[in-house]
Amino acid sequence: MATVLITGASAGLGLEFAWQLATARYDLVLVARDAERLGRLASQLHAAAGVNVEVLAADLSVRADVERVAERLRATEKPVSLLVNNAGFALHQKFVGGDLAVEERALEVMVRAVLVLSHAAAEQMAARGRGAILNVASIAALFTTGTYAAHKAWVRTFTEGLAVALEGTGVTATVLCPGFVHTEFHERADIDMADYPEIAWLNADAVVATALADVRRGAVISTPSLRYRAVSGVMRLLPRAAVRSIGKYRKQTEPVEDVSTD
Known part of the structure; x- marks a missing residue:
């Protein structure tokens, strides 16, 4: 039975990934x-699913903890066939005047x-000739x-480059780019989303199902829903000055961590 490692697995999209993959009979880390x-x-x-589940408690802001997770990904016994890098949190502060430690x-x-x-995952998977x-x-x-948007832009570009680097190895790389998702992410971060209409929101189960389907077919970019694919297309065509003028969150005062991305 194949094994999947999920970071940020205890809430939000990570939790949904865990349930859908367990239901599909994957062992989990x-x-x-x-x-x-x-x-x-x-x-x-x-x-519920009868699968084997390993627990690896780790704070991914601590380098020693990251290395422990990397060692599990490098393992050749019960190798990980799919890595889901999902952990993240809302940066609920302004950069100028904000806490630099939070930014770091x-x-x-x-x-x-x-x-x-x-x-770590790419090296182990490439040596085996399969994985995602x-x-x-x-x-x-x-x-x-x-900076939250900047981090996610890095993840998107990095994953596209990784997909190119992995061509011919039997390993794929996919980046998931959802819009607003019904999870506790914004509520726990105390971000006021009341002005956003219901049509802007996606359900976590549909987002995860789309992402896993795109992984199976080897897609590099996974953007759930037609409306967000349209938004993505428009944003890539707009002048950068126009991009800078839109899409701002309302900000409160304190950053609140979540272990799932939006």
Whole structure:
């Protein structure tokens, strides 16, 4: 039975990935900071789907923890066939006047960890001649909404380059770029989304199903829903001055972490 490693597995899209993959009979390695919450989820998944579930508690802003996850990805016993780099959190502050330590932590989790874990997975998978890497970015990658958007833009470009580097190895790389998704991401970050109409929102189950289908067919960019594919097309055509003038979140005061991307 194939094994999937999911970061940010205890909430949001990561949780949905865990349930859909368990239902599809994949063994799982679940990564997040909260060991107790991961343990409960592992028990639920095993009871419901009968799959083997490993728990790996790790804070991906801590380099030693990232290395522990990378070592699991390099393992040749029960090798990981699919890596889902999903962990992230909302940067709920202005860059100028904000806490630099928060900015650095975000960079570690949403950029450096993706780089290190993708490298570990790609080497192991390429040596075996099969596997897939799915990096979760966001439609925000096409906007200029601060460092969160910049991190997601890096993930998108990095994954496209990784897909090119992996051609001919039997390993694929896909970047998921959803829009607003019904998870606790914005609520836990205390971001006011009341002005956004219901049509702007996607359901987590549909986003994950689309992403996994795109991984299976080897797509490089996965943008769930026709409306967000249209938004993506428009954003790539707009002058950069126009892009800079739109797409701003309302900001409050304190950053609140989530272990899933939007």
